[in-house]
Amino acid sequence: MVITYLEAISQALRDEMRRDGDVLLLGEDIAAFGGAFKITRGFLEEFGAGRVIDTPISESGFVGAACAAAIEGLRPVVEFQFADFIACAFDQIVNYAAKACYRWGTPVPVVFRGPSGGGFRGGPFHSQNPEAWFTHVPGLKVVQPSTPYDAKGLLKAAIRDNNPVIYFEHKHLYRRIREDVPDDDFIVPLGVADVKRPGRDLTIVTYGAMVHESLAAAERLSKEGAECEVIDLRTLVPLDKESFLSSVRRTSRAMVVYEAHLTGGFGAEVAAIIAQEAFDALDAPVTRVASLDVPVPFAPALEDAVLPNADKIYRAAVDVLEY
Amino acid sequence: MTIGSPDALPAAGAAADDVCDPRFLDPAIDRTSIAPDEPVAREDLASWYRAMRLARTFEDKLAALYRQGRIVGAVYLGTGQEAIATGVVSLLRRDDYFSTVARGLSGWFLRGVEPRDVMGRWFGKDIPPSHGRDLGLFLADLPGYGIAPYHNGSMASWIPSGAGFALAFKYRKQPRVYAALTGDGATSPGDFYEGLNFAAIHKLPLVVIVENNCYGYSTPTSLQMPVKNVADRAPAFNIPGTIGFGNDIFEVRRLVSAAIDRARRGEGPSLVEFKTFRRRGHGEHDDMGYVPRELRDFWERRDPIRLLREYLLGGAGWTAGEVAAIDAECAAHIDRAVEEAAALPDPKPESVEWRLFAE
Numbered sequence: 001m002v003i004t005y006l007e008a009i010s011q012a013l014r015d016e017m018r019r020d021g022d023v024l025l026l027g028e029d030i031a032a033f034g035g036a037f038k039i040t041r042g043f044l045e046e047f048g049a050g051r052v053i054d055t056p057i058s059e060s061g062f063v064g065a066a067c068a069a070a071i072e073g074l075r076p077v078v079e080f081q082f083a084d085f086i087a088c089a090f091d092q093i094v095n096y097a098a099k100a101c102y103r104w105g106t107p108v109p110v111v112f113r114g115p116s117g118g119g120f121r122g123g124p125f126h127s128q129n130p131e132a133w134f135t136h137v138p139g140l141k142v143v144q145p146s147t148p149y150d151a152k153g154l155l156k157a158a159i160r161d162n163n164p165v166i167y168f169e170h171k172h173l174y175r176r177i178r179e180d181v182p183d184d185d186f187i188v189p190l191g192v193a194d195v196k197r198p199g200r201d202l203t204i205v206t207y208g209a210m211v212h213e214s215l216a217a218a219e220r221l222s223k224e225g226a227e228c229e230v231i232d233l234r235t236l237v238p239l240d241k242e243s244f245l246s247s248v249r250r251t252s253r254a255m256v257v258y259e260a261h262l263t264g265g266f267g268a269e270v271a272a273i274i275a276q277e278a279f280d281a282l283d284a285p286v287t288r289v290a291s292l293d294v295p296v297p298f299a300p301a302l303e304d305a306v307l308p309n310a311d312k313i314y315r316a317a318v319d320v321l322e323y
Numbered sequence: 324m325t326i327g328s329p330d331a332l333p334a335a336g337a338a339a340d341d342v343c344d345p346r347f348l349d350p351a352i353d354r355t356s357i358a359p360d361e362p363v364a365r366e367d368l369a370s371w372y373r374a375m376r377l378a379r380t381f382e383d384k385l386a387a388l389y390r391q392g393r394i395v396g397a398v399y400l401g402t403g404q405e406a407i408a409t410g411v412v413s414l415l416r417r418d419d420y421f422s423t424v425a426r427g428l429s430g431w432f433l434r435g436v437e438p439r440d441v442m443g444r445w446f447g448k449d450i451p452p453s454h455g456r457d458l459g460l461f462l463a464d465l466p467g468y469g470i471a472p473y474h475n476g477s478m479a480s481w482i483p484s485g486a487g488f489a490l491a492f493k494y495r496k497q498p499r500v501y502a503a504l505t506g507d508g509a510t511s512p513g514d515f516y517e518g519l520n521f522a523a524i525h526k527l528p529l530v531v532i533v534e535n536n537c538y539g540y541s542t543p544t545s546l547q548m549p550v551k552n553v554a555d556r557a558p559a560f561n562i563p564g565t566i567g568f569g570n571d572i573f574e575v576r577r578l579v580s581a582a583i584d585r586a587r588r589g590e591g592p593s594l595v596e597f598k599t600f601r602r603r604g605h606g607e608h609d610d611m612g613y614v615p616r617e618l619r620d621f622w623e624r625r626d627p628i629r630l631l632r633e634y635l636l637g638g639a640g641w642t643a644g645e646v647a648a649i650d651a652e653c654a655a656h657i658d659r660a661v662e663e664a665a666a667l668p669d670p671k672p673e674s675v676e677w678r679l680f681a682e
Contacts, residue, residue, distance in 0.1 A: 061517025
């Protein structure tokens with residue numbers, strides 16, 4: 001059935017709740033209201049208030065509670081109304097969820113869903129891509145789907161994983177991206193990247209919303225005779241290094257595209273891995289395309305200046321190809 | 324702030340800005356001798372006294388080892404607070420959970436944790452379930468002892484997690500409770516409010532026990548909170564808040580028992596505050612020069628082990644020899660624990676990346 005990215009997330013949650021009575025949801029306004037983005041519309045009616053819990057506006061409190069419930073064997077899925085608000089629960093995630101298994105051997109099977117990303121005039125506190133805050137912390141898995149198929153399969157895999165998984169779903173993809181997704185049960189395993197477009201001249205490593213911008217740039221370049229390979233990491237932790245290293249060894253050119261801020265972003269890690277492990281294969285410097293190092297501003301003219309897009313990716317790719 | 328002598332303390336309920344220093348006990352709950360309301364079985368008295376004595380002996384030894392440079396990392400002692408964890412744990416069922424830092428060592432020992440295994444962690448040894456990853460200060464072992472894992476050193480951060488364990492109990496319709504032992508300093512961070520708020524809304528079986536030991540590191544409670552008592556904050560959650568003398572194990576049991584019963588009946592959380600005193604520094608690196616002499620003297624006379632011992636030899640009718648036998652057994656036990664802990668293997672460097680993730 002053809003569904004949107006948003007419907008895919010909703011389907012995955014509903015499927016998993018039907019399959020496993022230990023799966024429960026916590027978040028702000030997710031019950032009667034169905035969530036700020038309507039991901040959980042109808043869930044209260046189907047699963048009841050015991051499994052679809054409207055929380056007070058206190059992220060640290062309900063995240064800490066969810067972690068403990070997970071340690072006790074439940075499988076909570078926490079919805080942050082916006083990924084930006086995950087900052088309020090930082091301590092519980094990085095010091096509790098991330099370290100409990102290493103310290104004490106207690107698995108923490110919890111999923112944190114963070115509606116992330118810009119491009120819809122949300123301003124500084126409703127547009128961020130905070131994945132690098134968490135990829136830096138050992139013990140957390142970080143997922144960033146770009147398509148409805150991946151969104152559904154990765155969320156199911158995340159819920160079944162015995163570790164804390166942060167699942168960043170890009171708000172700007174919610175209703176814009178749709179595709180045919182099987183109704184039946186499937187997962188997309190964590191830690192396996194996907195080649196979204198094959199090519200021989202340049203490897204573009206990307207994830208999340210930038211997959212679509214990179215594909216648009218690749219399409220334009222193709223008309224000009226250059227074939228880009230677009231690799232969607234899908235999960236940042238665990239990282240499928242071989243997916244892009246083997247690609248770079250064939251194309252000899254690499255770009256990393258991510259919507260988060262340039263400095264210290266996860267793409268910097270990817271670039272470093274390529275530089276260190278595929279240096280001999282490179283014919284051009286590894287190039288990053290990312291957001292400017294300023295907060296995401298509100299006014300359309302300003303936000304567009306900050307975020308990467310297909311045109312900026314295209315221009316950077318031309319430089320790499322002509323190097 | 325004026326440090327009043329205990330004799331000069333005004334009556335309970337006097338104006339808040341009087342000369343009363345909350346670090347001295349309010350006369351309404353102050354006492355220098357203790358006794359239970361009703362008869363207590365001899366073996367119970369023995370097990371409580373033993374747990375407290377074992378913890379004190381362990382800590383005295385630990386402090387000595389620290390000064391000899393034999394201990395890895397910093398050392399934090401709960402000397403003077405032993406009655407609280409002992410009283411709380413004495414009320415828990417086997418499938419209830421609780422959390423403390425090492426200041427609640429007596430609770431761990433009453434629960435059955437072997438002193439050797441605690442000492443081994445201070446030595447940085449390879450013992451389950453931490454295998455050298457965490458400090459001696461922390462212990463979590465859910466399957467073994469129902470001691471829940473928690474976070475960093477912020478003792479507020481485990482109020483939300485206590486609510487989460489309690490949520491799981493309620494979700495599964497299990498009549499279990501979670502006892503979170505924490506401190507006065509932990510009632511300042513937001514986590515304290517967020518956790519209790521959530522637990523109170525959903526009437527979760529959480530009991531928060533605050534050991535108000537007069538200081539958060541070096542900062543007195545007067546600079547930590549604008550209220551005289553931590554329990555004064557309970558009305559914000561529409562839950563009971565009670566205050567007791569934490570060095571009286573019988574009082575600890577009386578107040579916590581009511582809170583546990585309420586939680587088990589499904590009526591929600593409680594906040595129980597015990598006035599006590601940290602008789603040593605925040606850690607052994609801290610000479611506690613900021614604590615007035617008269618305050619130390621006041622609390623030394625009210626030491627929890629001393630009070631229980633005097634009850635055993637008085638009202639309970641034990642002989643000096645009977646008490647001395649437990650003391651001697653504890654001393655031997657700790658000597659043996661140190662010896663055995665030192666002989667445990669160190670964790671292997673090649674194990675360092677193991678178990679970052681669960682299978």
